[in-house]
Amino acid sequence: MPTRDNWQIGRKMDYPYEGTPPKKQVAYIFDTNKCIACQTCTVACKTCWTSGKGQEHIFWNNVESKPYGGYPLKWDVTIAKKAGVATWQGARLGNQTIFEGLQPNEPPRGFRPDVQDYASPNMGEDDSAGQVDKGAAYSGMHPNWMFYLARICNHCDNPACLAACPRKAVYKREDDGIVLIDQERCRGYQECVKACPYKKSFYNAISRTSEKCIGCYPRVEQGLVSLCTEGCIGKIRLHGLRTSEGAPREDHPIDYIVRIRKLALPLFPQFGTGPNVFYIPPIHVPDVYLDQMFGPGVEEARKMYRNLKTDKKLLGALLLFGASDRMIDKFAVEGKDGAEFAVGWDDKGQEVCRVPFTEAVSIRNHLDEKRQAYRQNTP
Ligand code: SF4
Ligand code: SF4
Ligand code: SF4
Numbered sequence: 001m002p003t004r005d006n007w008q009i010g011r012k013m014d015y016p017y018e019g020t021p022p023k024k025q026v027a028y029i030f031d032t033n034k035c036i037a038c039q040t041c042t043v044a045c046k047t048c049w050t051s052g053k054g055q056e057h058i059f060w061n062n063v064e065s066k067p068y069g070g071y072p073l074k075w076d077v078t079i080a081k082k083a084g085v086a087t088w089q090g091a092r093l094g095n096q097t098i099f100e101g102l103q104p105n106e107p108p109r110g111f112r113p114d115v116q117d118y119a120s121p122n123m124g125e126d127d128s129a130g131q132v133d134k135g136a137a138y139s140g141m142h143p144n145w146m147f148y149l150a151r152i153c154n155h156c157d158n159p160a161c162l163a164a165c166p167r168k169a170v171y172k173r174e175d176d177g178i179v180l181i182d183q184e185r186c187r188g189y190q191e192c193v194k195a196c197p198y199k200k201s202f203y204n205a206i207s208r209t210s211e212k213c214i215g216c217y218p219r220v221e222q223g224l225v226s227l228c229t230e231g232c233i234g235k236i237r238l239h240g241l242r243t244s245e246g247a248p249r250e251d252h253p254i255d256y257i258v259r260i261r262k263l264a265l266p267l268f269p270q271f272g273t274g275p276n277v278f279y280i281p282p283i284h285v286p287d288v289y290l291d292q293m294f295g296p297g298v299e300e301a302r303k304m305y306r307n308l309k310t311d312k313k314l315l316g317a318l319l320l321f322g323a324s325d326r327m328i329d330k331f332a333v334e335g336k337d338g339a340e341f342a343v344g345w346d347d348k349g350q351e352v353c354r355v356p357f358t359e360a361v362s363i364r365n366h367l368d369e370k371r372q373a374y375r376q377n378t379p
Pocket of ligand 1: 179
């Protein structure tokens, strides 16, 4: 079987598909500390891309409440059990990925969810946060904590969906690494649904094909961020094309945050798919949970996040989240002494955002003298 370098697990690994890596790779960073589970991203995607017949249960974007929520139900616990507990020697994965230890022509280790697992988009939503007796149901089981995990297809470096498809209907685009399913070729065998460890390929029983997030490719081709990124109320998302050939760039916000500073980490890197959605881990959740979820580097990332105030360049990169509807290709911090800005440019060198480190505060008088009217909310 061919082998591939996988920087996320610090070693080479088996992967049953020989393909040229893309020139650039679509990538996303989600800051879990800022998500408020408003589901605007979910609705933005659903209303645009999956509002047709047979797509009722299809959420290319979903947001789940951890530790109990998951869509489909228990997707993470089920695949984690199959893959085994991840063991790391430093940044090197000790155990096998879902592509390794297989017989010739055996598909990646996976499972197909039951139909009823798609019945509840966010089972247990906010249970630990106080909806029911301030999470008292969990007392004695573990300390009470929760966080929101927004999820989309990871447009993986080594997609399991692609490796598993007997029809070769799944492909990864050369220009941007977006992973798509050719609807003409697909015969609905659902091997991609079974193989994707993140359960981000869905079966449509009306069209009898499998469908997945298309990475908003018509927007990406115009230099625009995805709908789930643009619509994000919490500004938790940064979307762009990271460097996939050669060294990561210091002046590229995604390269800088992910590869150079390692503040944002891949979700379950031990599966080996090389996911391209990177998460800034929550700062209040126990390590033992996060270490399995995001691999080594959680503690360091949290330390960096807590010290952002004194880390101007990293803070500047984070200020770009949600600041433009265009993908940012280059950034810099300009100004000094309390008047700093994070500036972003697109791939044509056009400035697309300029975000102040400190927002100007303007307090208006209670009485509008000119109109002789009080400015106040009606109770
Ligand atoms: S997340 Fe799943 S569906 Fe998306 S590219 Fe990776 S393996 Fe394929
Ligand atoms: S990238 Fe586009 S298609 Fe994919 S989840 Fe976001 S909005 Fe939906
Ligand atoms: S729109 Fe943003 S803040 Fe709201 S749920 Fe989605 S990711 Fe979270």
